[in-house]
Amino acid sequence: MSAPTGSAPLPHRTVANIRSPPGAGHHQSGPSTPIRHIPSNFGSPSSLRADEEILIIEIGTRKLQVGFSGDPAPRGCVWFCPDQQRRVGDFRDWQTDYRYDWRSAAAGGLWGRDHELWQYDVRGVNLGLVGDKIERALGEAFTKYLLIDSRPRRMVWVLPSALPIPVLSAALDSVFSRFQSPTISLLSSPLALAVGAGVRSALVIDLGWSETVVTSVYEYREVDSKRSIRGGRMLVEHTHKLLAKNLPETQGGPDGKDKYVVSFEECSDITTRMVWCKPRPRSASGQPSSDALATVQEQDEGELEDRPVSRRTGSVTVPIRSWLSPTSLELPFDALAEPCEDAFFESQYSPTSFDDHELPLHLLVYRSLLQLPVDVRALCMSRIIFTGGCSNVLGLRGRIFDEVSHLIQERGWDPVRGKGVDQLRCNPKLRKRDARQAGDGPTGVMSPPGEGEEQDGVWHDAANMIPEIDFIDEQLQRATDRRPRVQGTLRPIESLGAWSGASLVTHLKALAIATIDREGWLQHGAAGASKPSDADYKTQRQSLGPGGLMRGSAAGSAWTLGVWGAT
Amino acid sequence: MAAITPYTYIQCPCSDSSTLGRSSDTNSSRADGADDDDDRTFDPRAPRSNYSLYPLEYLLYCEDCHQIRCPRCVAEEIVTYYCPNCLFEVPSSNLKSEGNRCTRSCFQCPICIGPLAVTSVETKPDPSLLAAPDNTAAPQSGPYALTCSYCNWSSTEVGIKFDKPNGIHAQLSKLRNGGTARLTAKERKERRRDPSYRSSAATEQGDGRSGSDEKLDLETQFANLKSFYQSQLADPNASDGGLAALSDLGFSSPTSLSRIMSIYTGGSLHDKKAKLRVGAIREALEVDEGLQLADLDESAAIAQLHSEGHDGTASTSRLSDQPPNFGEAHLHGRSRFVSELRPIPYLLRTKRSKRCPVCRHIISKPEAKVQTTRFRIRLVAGSYIPSIAIRPLSLSSGSGTSASGSAGIPGALLEPLKPAHYLLTFTNPIFESIKVTLGAPAKTPGRFASKVTVLCPEFEIDANTDVWDEALKDPSGAGELRDRERERERRRHKGEEGGNVSNNNNQLEVGKIWERGRNWVSIVVEVVPAWLRLEHGTEEQRLREDEDLLEIPMFVRVEWEAEAVGDEVGAVVGRDKEAREKRELAYWCVLGLGRIRH
C-alpha cells in the first residue's frame, strides 16, 4: 500500500499504475485501517504523494463541489463571487459600512458575471483569471471542507461536456502547476448522472446557469446534445425585469440609463427563494394560472384551515434592499411565476420564431428526442434525468415534463409504446423516416461542416461525429441481461447527481475515464501546443467532444489550442 | 467613499512570468488592445493581480532559497485537527470515517450561526451551560433540544427533539426533519415485505415492480447503487471484474490526449475491451438496486411557498451554510424553507505547518496545542525584506518647513492634476547593508493615468545592526539617538552617489534621498493624479469600484552581500574571493497612496 519507490524526482504516473490491486487504497465499507502517512519518508518524492485518496471535483459556472471518492455526497461547496476575487488581506467585506458597489460593476458589464467562473463564449474570457479563480476556490475548499494538506492528489473533474478547450486548458494549467496532481481525470456530467441514476442510457436535461443542455446518453455514451441559452442567468434577468417593472421609476446612474436597478445578488436570491413555475394549462382556452393554482389550494385547504387569514391573500411581500432605498414590494403570487414563463417557455411566440439556440425548453427536449434513432429514443425517453440549478425551481420539472408529453401526444413521432417499438424496428419504411429525421430534422442537425462548431467556440453536435449505424450496436446488448427494459414511455428518474455519480464511477473503477497525466500535460499541454499559424484554423474553436481534438491530431502530430496557443 | 490610509502590497515572485503575462492573458477582452505587447508593466488593477498581491504580514521567507513564499507557494502539512468550538483534537483517522465536522455536541444555529446549547425542552435554557461541549451538566429530564441563546431558535422548530442530552450528533443523524426516524437498510427491507406499508397509490408508469415508487434518501440510494454495481462487476461473466476498464489506455502523448478528450464524453467506448467490460453491467431495475423514479409533483411545496411567503424561505447564504443532508428523501427539494433548516455541526479546523516547496525546509510551524496561537518556527518575510511606510508630504510654498517636511493630512483626497508628494520610508531588517533599486512606470496603468516620478530610485540602506552592539563598541557609550545622529552626519559628509540627503534645504532634488537613519532611508515620490473624467460615449458610464484609488506599481530590487553558506539552492548570483555571496531579490509591489477626488 505504500507508494511505489520510484527514483525519479517526480513520480511519473502512467495510467497503468493508477490501477492498484483490488482493495488497495480503496476503503471498502466496514472497518479498515486508515492508511497512515509515514513521517520518516516525508521528503522523499515518492512519499510526497498523498494516500490513494481521490478527490472528486465538480466544476460548474457558479460553484464547485469537492469531496472524496466513495462518499455519497460532496463535503463542501464553494460559490464564485466577487469577495473571493479580492486581494488577500482586503477585509472590506467584513466592515459593517461596506457594501459592494454593484452598480459600478453592473455598469462595467459585470452584473452577475462576477459570480461566474467562466463564460462559454471564450472570446470574452480572461483565461488566466479562470485559472486563478479555480485555484483559489479549490484552495478554500480543500482547507475548509476537506482539511487536507498540500501533498499531490489524484483528481477527477466532473465537467459539462461542452466546456471549450481553452477554458479547460487554463484550468488544467493552473491546477497541475499549483496543486501538483499526478493525474486529473475528466468525466462528463451527463455520464456521471446516468451512473448516479443506475442507468446506461438517459436523456439528461441540465437546467444550468448559462444554458440548458439536453444530452442523450446511450450505453454510457453521449450521442447527442442540444442547447438553449434559456438558463438560470436568463431566469434571474427576467426576475430583475419583474422587480424593475414593479418598482417606482427612477433616474438611475449619471444619465438615468442604468440597466439594472436591483443588485444581482439580491435578484439571484429572490429567484432562488420565490420564483416558481405554473403547471401546464389544462386546456388551450382555459385560464392557465389561476385555474391550476386553485386546484393546488383546494387540495391543501384542509391543512391551511388554521392559518391566519392574512396569509391567504393572493400576494406576497418581497423585501428589496439594494434599490435606491430599501423597500418592499407587494407582488401577486402569480407574478412570481412570470419570470419562469418568459425565460423558459415564452408561450406568446410561435416555435418558428426561435433560433435554434434559444428554443423554449419543452421544444428543446422534444426535438432532442425526435431526432434520435428510434431505439435510442425509446430508451432515453424512459430515463429522463433533470439536473442543474434551475431544477430546484418549484414546478419547473413537472411543467417541462407535461409540456413534452403533450407535444408527443399532439405531434407524435409514431407510436412508441409497447408493440409499436417492435413494429418500428421491423418496418424499414418507418425506420428510414426516422433516420431522415435524425439527419436533417427540424433543428437542422446536419449543419454545414464546421459551422456548428465555430459559431461561438462551443462544440455543438456530438452526435454528428458518430456514424448513425454505430448507435445500434447489438453487441452491447448484454447476453445475460434478459430482463425487460422499460422503454417507450416518458418516465422521469432521479439521479444522485453528477458528483455522486462520479464518486461511484471512481470508487468502483467501473468506467473508462479520460485521464491526463501531469508530466504529459506539462510537456505537451498548453506549452507544447504548436503555434496557431502552423496548424489548420478549422480545428481551433472546438471543445472536447468526439472529433474535437481528434481532428487536430489527425492532421499530423501538431495540435493547437488555437488563437489561445499564441505565445 | 471613505478615505484610506496608504498601504503596500507585495506580489510574490511565484506568480511571475510562468503564470502571469502568459499567452492566455492576451486574450482578455477587457484588456485594452494596446497592451498586448506592453513590456509587462504590472497592472495592480488587472483582475488577476488580486490573486498575487499580499500585505507583507502574509508573506513568509525561506532562508535557504532566499526567496519570498506566499500562501500559494508553500507546501502545507497538518499538525492538528480540532473543533473550534470545543477545542478537542480530532485524530486524523477519524476524518475519513466521521467526516469533517465535530461529532461531539457542537452545533451552530442555522439562523444566526451562534453556538447552540442542549437544553431540556421543559425547562428554560440555563445561560451558564451554553456552548458547553458534551454537556455533562445538562438538565435532568428529557426530551432535549438544541437552542440558540442569541436568536432563540430551537431545533423543536424543525420538529427535532433528543432523548438523551449527549451524543447529539449521532442522534441527529438518525432523525429526519419532523422527528421521524430514518430507516436503516434492514428496516427498509422488512417494511417492504409487509404489505400494510405498501403505498396504495403505486405508480402507474413504473415498471410494475413492488416498491418502485419508494423514496430513498440520498445516502440509501447511493448505498443501493454501490452494492448493485459491485454485484454486477463481481459477476463471473465479466472476467476482469470490470474494474480495470481504464488500465490499457496509456496517455502521455498529445495524440492520445485526443483520445482522452473523446473518452471524456464516453465517445471512445468503441474500444473493444472497454465495451465488453462495460457491457457487464446491466441497469438498475428496482429501488433495491438504486433506481429511483422521480416525483415531479411539487404542488404542495408551491402551496407552502404561497402561504409562507418570502419570510418562510431561507436565504441563499443560510442554505449554503447547511451541511449536506443525507437523510431527506427529496433530492430536488433540498431545504428551501426556514422550517427545514437543521443545526449545523461545527466544521473542524486545522493547524498547519508550512514548508518551502523547493528545499522542503520548514518555514512556519505552529504549536501543536490547540489552545495556543504561538508558533515554534515562523520566518516572516518582514524580517528579511525591507518594509515600506508611506506618508503624505506637504511642502508648504514658503520656506518654513521643518527638517523632515510636514506631514500632509493623512487620508485626505488627492486633487486631480495637482502634484502631490509622498515620503516612502524603506526600513532594512537584515544585518547587511542593502542596495535598493526602484522602478515605476511614469504613468499608472488603467483608464486614468496618473503621473509618477520617483525622485531617487537607487539608494543604499545601512544594516540593521543592533543598537546595543554598536553602543558597546563605542567607548563613549552613546545611546541610540546620538548614535543615529553620528551616523547621519557621517553619511552627509561622505556624499556618495545616491547617498546624498536632499532635505538640507528642504528642496526636492532628483537623485537625492530625503532622509536617512540607522537602517532606514526616506525618498520622495511625486504624483500628478489623473482627472477621473468619464468621456461620454464610452461604454462604461461609471467609475469601477476602486478606480479612484491611486495605486503605483513599483518594481523593487534588493541586492546585498552575505556570508557564503555551503552549496544550497537559491538565488546565488556570484561569489567573490572572500566567500561573500552576492544576493538579490526582486519583486513587484503596489503602493496605495489615496483616493482621487471626483
Ligand SMILES: [Zn+2]
Ligand atoms: Zn508565492
Ligand SMILES: [Zn+2]
Ligand atoms: Zn466540538
Ligand SMILES: [Zn+2]
Ligand atoms: Zn441563532
Ligand SMILES: [Zn+2]
Ligand atoms: Zn527553500
